Amino acid sequence: MARATGLGSLAGLTMLAMGSCNLNMAPAVAQVSAVPVAKPALARQTNDFSLFGQQVQGGWLRGFAPTGTLSLALSGRPVEIEPDGSFFVAFDRDSGPSSELVARRGDLPTVRKVLVIAPRGWQIEHVNAPYRPSGMADAEFARRRAAELAQIGAARAQSTDAAGWRQPFAWPLRGAIRGRFGAQRVYQGKPGSYHGGLDIAGAEGTPFMAPADGVVVLAAATPFTLEGNLLILDHGSGLSSAFLHASRLGVRPGGHVRQGQVIGWVGRTGRATGPHLHWAIKWREAKLDPLLFVSPQP
Numbered sequence: 001m002a003r004a005t006g007l008g009s010l011a012g013l014t015m016l017a018m019g020s021c022n023l024n025m026a027p028a029v030a031q032v033s034a035v036p037v038a039k040p041a042l043a044r045q046t047n048d049f050s051l052f053g054q055q056v057q058g059g060w061l062r063g064f065a066p067t068g069t070l071s072l073a074l075s076g077r078p079v080e081i082e083p084d085g086s087f088f089v090a091f092d093r094d095s096g097p098s099s100e101l102v103a104r105r106g107d108l109p110t111v112r113k114v115l116v117i118a119p120r121g122w123q124i125e126h127v128n129a130p131y132r133p134s135g136m137a138d139a140e141f142a143r144r145r146a147a148e149l150a151q152i153g154a155a156r157a158q159s160t161d162a163a164g165w166r167q168p169f170a171w172p173l174r175g176a177i178r179g180r181f182g183a184q185r186v187y188q189g190k191p192g193s194y195h196g197g198l199d200i201a202g203a204e205g206t207p208f209m210a211p212a213d214g215v216v217v218l219a220a221a222t223p224f225t226l227e228g229n230l231l232i233l234d235h236g237s238g239l240s241s242a243f244l245h246a247s248r249l250g251v252r253p254g255g256h257v258r259q260g261q262v263i264g265w266v267g268r269t270g271r272a273t274g275p276h277l278h279w280a281i282k283w284r285e286a287k288l289d290p291l292l293f294v295s296p297q298p
């Protein structure tokens, strides 16, 4: 595929430092103790958001809301907020240039923060061939697909107690990147749908791991027409990972998994030209770039 700007724009990512997470180091005291006593963190008092992450299309932010926040919204939609004031938000691949966070605090003044979402240079390949939707456009496919989409919808509607959204993510599989998130082909001027995940090469039967703690909300009992053996993990706060084309899954719906736990084995079930892991991440309906969740592979 033609290499466009792709990762080039990653160099310009804004990394926002965690602002008010000060560890208050207690002064040395004349006290003999074999085990250091953990000092409780000082209560945070702030009238601003503290944000960490990548404020770009397909990116995400973890943050702390201003002190006293009772409810939080992103561009008018409520956002879950934890008792400690932490929260997670993210920005779709095609997100507009800005969003607004609004924290309502009862008697305290409302805090508003405009988030500028940097555009990305997606990998676009122009193809001199007519656009042809994928095959299987028959009645049998339509019937099976409707049932599969209903299962996926029901899985995504679940909310769980998973807290993996708080963790730095780990690679589910180490391997060459065979397809980037967001890449798109344009057929004689007509855009096809873009690639919604990251393709990682792996031999058939290679185990892959949970990138963060999660709860299994879907583990296909039989291969789906397109996704094959599909696994969806909920990471909490609206964040989820999907893994496609597995040869076999190692977990069942409702199961809790830990980061690094083997959850399945690489395969080529469903619509896949060879064995690989397609890893997709969503926050609510927003499709996100998995490369923005992990550190570069060594």
Ligand SMILES: [Zn+2]
Pocket (backbone or CB within 6 Å): 179, 195, 197, 198, 199, 278, 279
């Ligand atoms: Zn893929």
